Amino acid sequence: MNSPLKRTALACILMFGLLMININYLQAVRAEDLKQDSRDRRNFFARYEVERGLITAGNKVIARSEDTGDPETRFKRIYPEGKVYAPVTGFFAPENTSDIERAENDLLDGSSPSLVIRRGIDLFTGKQTKGANVQLTINPKAQEAAYKALGASGKKGALVAIEPKTGAILAMVSIPTYDPNLLAPADKAAVNEAYKKLDADEDKPLVNRAIARTYPPGSTFKVVTMAAYLESDDSLGPQSQVDAPQRLDLPNTTADLPNYGGAACGAGRVTLSFALEKSCNTPFGKIGMELGYDAMKEQAAKFGIGENLDPLEIPMAVSPSSIGPEEDQAALAQASIGQRSNQMSPLQMAMVAAGIANNGVVMKPYLVNKVTDAEGGEIKTADPEELDTAMSEENAAKLKEMMVNVVNLGTASAAQIPGETVGGKTGTAETAEGRAPHAWFISFAPADNPKVAVALIVESGSAGNDASGGQTAAPIAKSVMEAVLGR
Amino acid sequence: MSVPTVSAPGAEAVPLPAKRRVAQLVMLASAVLIVMAAYAAVGMGIDQKIPSGMLTYGLGLGGFMLAAYLVLARFAPWADPLILPLVTLINGLGLVMIYRLEVGAGGKGGASATSQLLWTAVGVVVFSVTLIVLRDHRALQRLTYTAGAAGLLLLVSPLLPVLGQEINGARIWIGLAGFTLQPAELAKLALVIFFAGYLVAKRDVLALAGRRLLFIDLPRARDLGPILITWGLSLGVLILQKDLGSSLLIFGTFIAMLYIATQRTSWVLIGILLFVGGAILAGLAFDHVQARFEVYLNPEDDALYRRELGGSFQLMEGLFGMSQGGILGTGLGQGHPGLIPLAFSDFIFAAIGEELGLTGLMALLMVYGLLVERGLRTSIAARDPFSKLLAGGLSFLLAWQVFIIVGGVTNLIPLTGLVTPFMSQGGSALLANWILIALLVRMSDAARKPPPQAIQDEGLTQVFQR
Numbered sequence: 001m002n003s004p005l006k007r008t009a010l011a012c013i014l015m016f017g018l019l020m021i022n023i024n025y026l027q028a029v030r031a032e033d034l035k036q037d038s039r040d041r042r043n044f045f046a047r048y049e050v051e052r053g054l055i056t057a058g059n060k061v062i063a064r065s066e067d068t069g070d071p072e073t074r075f076k077r078i079y080p081e082g083k084v085y086a087p088v089t090g091f092f093a094p095e096n097t098s099d100i101e102r103a104e105n106d107l108l109d110g111s112s113p114s115l116v117i118r119r120g121i122d123l124f125t126g127k128q129t130k131g132a133n134v135q136l137t138i139n140p141k142a143q144e145a146a147y148k149a150l151g152a153s154g155k156k157g158a159l160v161a162i163e164p165k166t167g168a169i170l171a172m173v174s175i176p177t178y179d180p181n182l183l184a185p186a187d188k189a190a191v192n193e194a195y196k197k198l199d200a201d202e203d204k205p206l207v208n209r210a211i212a213r214t215y216p217p218g219s220t221f222k223v224v225t226m227a228a229y230l231e232s233d234d235s236l237g238p239q240s241q242v243d244a245p246q247r248l249d250l251p252n253t254t255a256d257l258p259n260y261g262g263a264a265c266g267a268g269r270v271t272l273s274f275a276l277e278k279s280c281n282t283p284f285g286k287i288g289m290e291l292g293y294d295a296m297k298e299q300a301a302k303f304g305i306g307e308n309l310d311p312l313e314i315p316m317a318v319s320p321s322s323i324g325p326e327e328d329q330a331a332l333a334q335a336s337i338g339q340r341s342n343q344m345s346p347l348q349m350a351m352v353a354a355g356i357a358n359n360g361v362v363m364k365p366y367l368v369n370k371v372t373d374a375e376g377g378e379i380k381t382a383d384p385e386e387l388d389t390a391m392s393e394e395n396a397a398k399l400k401e402m403m404v405n406v407v408n409l410g411t412a413s414a415a416q417i418p419g420e421t422v423g424g425k426t427g428t429a430e431t432a433e434g435r436a437p438h439a440w441f442i443s444f445a446p447a448d449n450p451k452v453a454v455a456l457i458v459e460s461g462s463a464g465n466d467a468s469g470g471q472t473a474a475p476i477a478k479s480v481m482e483a484v485l486g487r
Numbered sequence: 488m489s490v491p492t493v494s495a496p497g498a499e500a501v502p503l504p505a506k507r508r509v510a511q512l513v514m515l516a517s518a519v520l521i522v523m524a525a526y527a528a529v530g531m532g533i534d535q536k537i538p539s540g541m542l543t544y545g546l547g548l549g550g551f552m553l554a555a556y557l558v559l560a561r562f563a564p565w566a567d568p569l570i571l572p573l574v575t576l577i578n579g580l581g582l583v584m585i586y587r588l589e590v591g592a593g594g595k596g597g598a599s600a601t602s603q604l605l606w607t608a609v610g611v612v613v614f615s616v617t618l619i620v621l622r623d624h625r626a627l628q629r630l631t632y633t634a635g636a637a638g639l640l641l642l643v644s645p646l647l648p649v650l651g652q653e654i655n656g657a658r659i660w661i662g663l664a665g666f667t668l669q670p671a672e673l674a675k676l677a678l679v680i681f682f683a684g685y686l687v688a689k690r691d692v693l694a695l696a697g698r699r700l701l702f703i704d705l706p707r708a709r710d711l712g713p714i715l716i717t718w719g720l721s722l723g724v725l726i727l728q729k730d731l732g733s734s735l736l737i738f739g740t741f742i743a744m745l746y747i748a749t750q751r752t753s754w755v756l757i758g759i760l761l762f763v764g765g766a767i768l769a770g771l772a773f774d775h776v777q778a779r780f781e782v783y784l785n786p787e788d789d790a791l792y793r794r795e796l797g798g799s800f801q802l803m804e805g806l807f808g809m810s811q812g813g814i815l816g817t818g819l820g821q822g823h824p825g826l827i828p829l830a831f832s833d834f835i836f837a838a839i840g841e842e843l844g845l846t847g848l849m850a851l852l853m854v855y856g857l858l859v860e861r862g863l864r865t866s867i868a869a870r871d872p873f874s875k876l877l878a879g880g881l882s883f884l885l886a887w888q889v890f891i892i893v894g895g896v897t898n899l900i901p902l903t904g905l906v907t908p909f910m911s912q913g914g915s916a917l918l919a920n921w922i923l924i925a926l927l928v929r930m931s932d933a934a935r936k937p938p939p940q941a942i943q944d945e946g947l948t949q950v951f952q953r
Binding site (some may be wrong): 009011018029 | 533746788789806807813814822826852866867872883890893918
């Protein structure tokens with residue numbers, strides 16, 4: 001009977017061989033697909049298994065994880081500062097993440113390849129791996145001042161403050177916003193409901209207006225037009241004379257470009273500085289048409305503006321800003337004063353202000369200052385990077401001088417800080433016929449050694465019908481600049 | 488050479504097979520140590536400390552196995568040294584997994600390590616008793632028809648009105664004095680003994696008579712009786728008890744034994760044809776059989792996943808678990824095997840796969856494979872045909888059972904409910920399998936024992952060997 005027994009043994013080897021091949025296929029190959037299956041609750045639990053790292057701003061903890069002791073969903077995410085930092089931290093929901101929680105997810109949950117050594121050590125010492133801690137560039141005083149000032153009396157809008165010399169983002173606020181704690185529970189149904197409610201809200205609290213939305217910049221854009229003009233001819237200066245008609249005839253149209261409120265601008269011929277101080281439209285419309293679309297576009301690109309540039313990541317992706325497509329001269333004139341299809345994100349306008357303040361050098365904006373592992377070991381530190389040089393140092397100095405005049409003599413007196421030289425530019429962007437304008441303000445301080453540049457927008461309609469950059473937006477920028485300067 | 492030999496002057500020395508008792512003890516100790524380490528790992532994984540029960544469970548298991556070892560050393564000293572350590576390892580890992588599932592579920596959900604440890608103790612006792620009482624396995628041959636009748640009775644017992652119980656849609660349990668037993672597990676043993684005895688008696692007729700058609704020797708029609716009866720029996724189990732697993736197990740083992748006895752491939756072919764025919768008929772007639780096929784072919788289908796009865800939920804949860812386990816597993820106590828329904832019984836293999844990964848499963852299959860190999864080796868070394876057939880049948884039964892349940896859980900073949908030998912929670916199965924091991928040990932002892940001493944007469948040396 002030995003020969004059939006041997007064949008039976010062969011059959012057994014075959015059976016075990018099949019089982020082994022099959023589990024290899026299952027756990028090494030098919031697993032790749034099966035692991036992605038949303039019906040597997042393990043994926044959901046896995047999100048709560050690791051103690052995610054802290055997100056901090058200055059010495060404030062703005063996101064941390066707490067051990068609930070629940071074996072299935074162990075660590076709960078908590079945002080002690082709630083709404084104030086929501087546009088920065090974002091949220092960590094059962095099926096979704098946003099902003100820093102999304103952009104730095106692999107560091108926060110410890111799965112990043114750069115944490116492999118830490119994980120190895122933890123494996124041997126039997127410690128549970130914790131995620132890395134992310135320290136932001138946000139200055140809590142500035143952030144809170146911005147949230148308070150912009151959030152007061154039902155305003156909507158966004159504010160970004162940048163350190164001009166490095167590009168570090170000191171404050172980023174978007175209002176109205178949401179409480180990320182509502183989206184943090186390990187309860188899909190409850191979170192989905194909360195999310196749906198927030199998503200359906202007409203005010204769009206989930207949208208980070210500072211980086212994910214663009215608006216017509218209005219007169220604040222005149223500094224870009226001015227920069228292009230100064231760059232086109234080094235002999236120009238604040239005292240150079242330009243035409244400033246009451247109405248600028250737009251070629252090939254029946255329409256004219258008036259000044260704000262149809263007012264006159266000086267006596268028809270004014271200095272550049274005066275044009276900026278009073279925010280006359282006609283000189284800048286004319287300058288734009290003279291320079292031409294390509295020169296305007298080129299100058300804008302040097303500030304980081306343009307839909308075809310490499311998308312900016314701070315590390316969240318920033319919606320590209322644009323001066324609009326090339327059309328006729330009339331459109332160009334309007335784009336040159338920040339209207340028409342000219343669309344800027346608040347972050348972009350902060351970069352413009354910071355670039356001018358930093359002697360023409362535009363720094364790449366960033367939010368993450370430092371990442372350390374759970375034991376404090378450094379994983380990466382921000383290294384400020386130049387994005388581009390928007391203008392020569394001399395021309396930047398001329399533009400700075402004019403912007404300081406805007407605050408001291410012109411439309412932005414509300415931004416004055418005693419003892420500091422502040423530069424700024426107001427903007428009151430028309431949205432549609434009969435609707436209230438957006439109120440903009442961009443600024444920097446101190447002018448000779450810039451420590452902060454701010455750009456903010458108060459959305460149309462949220463601050464009354466006669467909102468203006470000078471009256472509505474400038475005081476908010478002032479309070480943020482004061483917070484950064486420690487005044 | 489220090490190997491003891493049976494020799495006579497003038498004849499070549501014949502080495503005695505070594506007893507390897509020390510090696511066996513060392514392997515047994517290693518198996519217990521591995522199990523204790525696994526206990527510790529479960530505790531570390533769940534709440535970062537060594538579980539207080541580790542010593543109780545570890546020393547308990549160690550104590551039982553030491554007892555089993557002593558009985559084996561006394562009553563079956565020549566037995567294969569690998570069998571007991573291998574079984575100890577599998578049984579112990581099963582205990583650890585059940586313990587882990589019990590802790591994970593907070594004591595709810597049906598997994599009970601204490602009850603399984605108790606049944607392990609009972610299993611060891613039954614193993615010892617079998618070895619002590621059954622000094623010569625050939626005694627079983629005289630019980631051929633008794634075993635057959637007992638097997639049949641056990642198989643149909645769940646259908647009896649008061650005794651039988653239907654759990655989870657299959658009528659395969661009987662309730663006895665507060666316990667629920669799965670008599671099919673014991674029935675399979677009795678039936679293998681019956682098959683062995685019956686086939687030894689009838690194998691010449693079954694092997695030789697018949698005529699040749701094309702290249703296959705076909706048996707005579709009247710010799711088809713036994714195979715048809717067994718086929719009918721397993722179909723009966725399938726239809727009346729909705730127990731696909733046991734049906735496949737019994738019929739497959741019978742075919743294998745028939746082949747071992749007669750060396751005729753035609754029996755295998757006839758068997759496969761009969762089974763496939765039966766399965767197709769059953770598939771047409773019964774929804775639950777059809778559902779198993781649907782699930783097998785398309786487990787990821789969402790409608791099947793959500794179907795309450797006969798859906799793919801359990802299978803998919805197991806596959807999810809094994810996928811998350813990947814190559815190295817999540818580590819004991821660190822996965823979520825509790826999400827798999829019945830992870831402590833039918834799906835224990837998937838639970839192991841989640842926490843110990845592909846690596847753990849490969850090792851586990853190796854251990855099973857080694858166990859089967861030791862059984863088949865016993866069968867080949869055995870000196871009487873009954874022993875050969877019984878050892879071969881039992882070894883194949885073990886391999887076949889592992890193949891059916893593991894193949895089902897890993898989506899290699901349609902899923903049919905069967906216990907994973909020595910791992911799944913359940914007393915009757917543990918009991919039956921420990922008896923199976925006792926029989927293998929008994930036969931390996933007989934096979935490896937030195938042959939009767941040759942006559943000590945000068946010049947007339949006889950070395951009796953097969």
